[in-house]
Amino acid sequence: MDNFESFSGIAVAMPLVNIDTDMIIPKQFLKTIKRTGLGVSLFYEMRFDLDGNKIEDFVLNKPAYQNASILIAGDNFGCGSSREHAPWALLDFGIRCVISTSFADIFYNNCFKNGILPVTLNKDQVDGLMEDAGKGTNARVEVNLEEQTITAPDGRASCFEIDPFKKRCLLEGLDDIALTLAKVSHIDKFEAENTLSRPWL
Amino acid sequence: MTGRRTLYDKIWDDHVVHEAADGTCLLYIDRHLVHEVTSPQAFEGLRLAGRPVRAPEKTIAVPDHNIPTDVDRDKGIENEESRIQVDALRTNARDFGIVYVGVGDIRQGIVHIIGPEQGWTQPGMTIVCGDSHTATHGAFGALAHGIGTSEVEHVLATQTLIQKKSKNMKVEIRGSVGEGVTAKDITLSIIGETGTAGATGHVIEYCGEAIQSLSMEGRMTVCNMAIEGGARAGLIAPDEKTFEYVRSRPHAPKAGAFELAMSYWKTLQTDQEARFDRTVTIEGSQISPVVTWGTSPEDVLPITGLVPHPEEFSSPKSDAVRRSLQYMGLEPGTKLTDIEIDTVFIGSCTNGRIEDLREVARILDGHKVKPGLRAMIVPGSGLVRAQAEQEGIAQQLIEAGFDWRMAGCSMCLGMNPDQLAPGERCASTSNRNFEGRQGRDGRTHLVSPAMAAAAAVTGRLTDVRHFS
Ligand code: SF4
Numbered sequence: 331m332d333n334f335e336s337f338s339g340i341a342v343a344m345p346l347v348n349i350d351t352d353m354i355i356p357k358q359f360l361k362t363i364k365r366t367g368l369g370v371s372l373f374y375e376m377r378f379d380l381d382g383n384k385i386e387d388f389v390l391n392k393p394a395y396q397n398a399s400i401l402i403a404g405d406n407f408g409c410g411s412s413r414e415h416a417p418w419a420l421l422d423f424g425i426r427c428v429i430s431t432s433f434a435d436i437f438y439n440n441c442f443k444n445g446i447l448p449v450t451l452n453k454d455q456v457d458g459l460m461e462d463a464g465k466g467t468n469a470r471v472e473v474n475l476e477e478q479t480i481t482a483p484d485g486r487a488s489c490f491e492i493d494p495f496k497k498r499c500l501l502e503g504l505d506d507i508a509l510t511l512a513k514v515s516h517i518d519k520f521e522a523e524n525t526l527s528r529p530w531l
Numbered sequence: 532m533t534g535r536r537t538l539y540d541k542i543w544d545d546h547v548v549h550e551a552a553d554g555t556c557l558l559y560i561d562r563h564l565v566h567e568v569t570s571p572q573a574f575e576g577l578r579l580a581g582r583p584v585r586a587p588e589k590t591i592a593v594p595d596h597n598i599p600t601d602v603d604r605d606k607g608i609e610n611e612e613s614r615i616q617v618d619a620l621r622t623n624a625r626d627f628g629i630v631y632v633g634v635g636d637i638r639q640g641i642v643h644i645i646g647p648e649q650g651w652t653q654p655g656m657t658i659v660c661g662d663s664h665t666a667t668h669g670a671f672g673a674l675a676h677g678i679g680t681s682e683v684e685h686v687l688a689t690q691t692l693i694q695k696k697s698k699n700m701k702v703e704i705r706g707s708v709g710e711g712v713t714a715k716d717i718t719l720s721i722i723g724e725t726g727t728a729g730a731t732g733h734v735i736e737y738c739g740e741a742i743q744s745l746s747m748e749g750r751m752t753v754c755n756m757a758i759e760g761g762a763r764a765g766l767i768a769p770d771e772k773t774f775e776y777v778r779s780r781p782h783a784p785k786a787g788a789f790e791l792a793m794s795y796w797k798t799l800q801t802d803q804e805a806r807f808d809r810t811v812t813i814e815g816s817q818i819s820p821v822v823t824w825g826t827s828p829e830d831v832l833p834i835t836g837l838v839p840h841p842e843e844f845s846s847p848k849s850d851a852v853r854r855s856l857q858y859m860g861l862e863p864g865t866k867l868t869d870i871e872i873d874t875v876f877i878g879s880c881t882n883g884r885i886e887d888l889r890e891v892a893r894i895l896d897g898h899k900v901k902p903g904l905r906a907m908i909v910p911g912s913g914l915v916r917a918q919a920e921q922e923g924i925a926q927q928l929i930e931a932g933f934d935w936r937m938a939g940c941s942m943c944l945g946m947n948p949d950q951l952a953p954g955e956r957c958a959s960t961s962n963r964n965f966e967g968r969q970g971r972d973g974r975t976h977l978v979s980p981a982m983a984a985a986a987a988v989t990g991r992l993t994d995v996r997h998f999s
Pocket residue numbers: 595596641642643662664879880881939940943944961962
């Protein structure tokens with residue numbers, strides 16, 4: 331995984347609550363055995379009609395948001411299925427930061443495994459950023475993980491909370507599995523003890 | 532904090548391999564269930580890094596999401612991508628030495644149905660699967676939750692997960708429930724009360740008389756939908772019913788080992804003095820048979836209700852309701868029992884067990900499926916199917932006009948050809964009514980098996996209490 335660096339980018343707003351992972355990436359695209367190439371199918375059923383034509387007034391189809399890298403969405407973003415195809419699709423489209431008032435648990439975790447930063451802000455802050463995002467390419471939002479701030483085009487900064495371990499993993503692009511394997515002696519010990527205390531397992 | 536721990540605290544404590552200063556833990560995983568959709572990239576990751584599966588004997592692989600449910604499916608999978616995924620699972624299982632339950636095996640079925648059925652699910656275990664409905668196994672007092680593909684790879688490689696502890700939430704259903712009210716109505720009503728994000732960051736322990744009196748099948752239905760309320764997992768303390776269910780299973784501990792295990796399982800109870808971060812109490816008598824009217828599992832109402840007006844909700848939910856009603860093709864103020872349906876789907880990891888099929892057969896009792904209506908039953912496993920055939924239920928359902936299919940996820944998510952057509956309206960025993968879930972532009976009403984059976988006969992959403 332690449333290091334997560336601070337960046338400023340175009341933000342796109344989807345002011346809808348409970349955006350679920352079925353919406354983010356519908357099931358027909360889960361048949362892949364790869365992680366890449368899902369960007370074209372992101373929000374597929376909202377982006378394309380039954381004949382496969384672009385639905386022009388859907389926000390991600392508007393020319394201003396073709397290069398969006400920040401998604402701002404309503405409450406409980408990413409609920410439903412555990413499919414990691416959701417963050418894969420967002421990333422493949424170019425989204426590197428998602429901002430909402432709250433996230434579903436599994437989606438939230440999945441983001442970190444893929445170098446996407448999920449940011450939780452309060453409703454007023456999210457509403458304000460959604461308004462900014464309405465200005466399209468004329469408004470750039472700055473994401474600074476080191477400082478834990480989101481800065482709106484007019485300079486308003488909002489601070490966000492993040493688990494220090496998760497922050498470090500993103501900043502340094504750490505491989506979770508390698509980190510855990512460095513503790514393999516603890517796992518060996520646990521297993522040995524378990525054989526004695528819960529031999530039926 | 533011995534003496535004041537919740538059930539969740541106890542299982543957690545017994546599985547911590549390592550705890551860092553900031554509270555980040557390495558949690559040991561006792562059982563890992565794997566299916567074809569969320570695992571190929573994980574195995575690919577292992578191959579690229581040259582890593583083996585640490586504990587293949589703790590891992591079970593089964594294809595369920597993609598596979599056809601036609602009776603003649605042993606002729607192979609037509610859809611190329613689905614076939615590749617299923618083939619990849621078989622190859623990965625073989626290459627990494629994992630138990631594989633293939634389509635030709637009578638034990639094959641939905642991963643969350645076959646785990647308990649085979650005794651792979653046991654109290655006190657930590658169980659994960661790359662699937663959000665892993666919460667189902669919590670019915671046994673096992674800490675079970677869904678994970679993403681990167682975490683699947685992490686568990687395969689290390690048999691652990693990096694976790695922070697969740698908060699404790701208690702959901703108590705007091706007293707008993709009324710006539711016609713099933714486990715499905717209980718779990719949907721809880722979500723209706725707490726909302727789909729109400730339990731985010733928490734592990735729920737379900738308790739109270741109404742929960743205790745449920746069968747193991749009913750308890751699985753309740754825990755299955757914990758995720759729909761945002762919870763990381765749902766738990767029910769194990770009791771005699773649990774032990775009896777587990778005892779005879781092929782992979783349960785045997786003889787002396789079972790007794791030893793049971794003495795441990797009996798300690799898996801929340802201590803009297805334990806504190807919960809959040810408590811929700813619902814009177815069982817207040818729960819009705821329910822249906823969903825919208826596109827979120829929290830959009831629940833008693834079957835006696837009316838389709839709501841968006842104005843009854845505050846912003847931004849009111850906008851979501853407007854969108855839902857448009858998607859669902861419903862007018863505010865319509866009686867729910869006036870909503871006509873085209874399809875009935877009975878199955879899924881929520882309601883695809885033998886008890887669910889018995890309930891459907893009991894309600895049907897000589898009635899026929901309404902002519903022109905599509906009614907399908909997809910048993911949760913090959914063994915559920917065989918059992919229903921043995922009990923004569925299958926014959927009864929077929930005579931009533933149901934399409935009797937092979938085991939799999941099927942129309943719960945429509946990755947295989949079992950899908951709703953645009954605009955088609957379905958009474959479904961599954962767990963998600965999201966836009967497009969059962970087929971693009973398909974309309975889903977979540978119901979219990981009993982309500983689905985009644986709807987199949989009348990052709991509209993029906994109050995099972997007034998159906999005979
Ligand atoms: S039956 Fe539905 S919810 Fe259950 S595992 Fe299959 S797709 Fe997921």
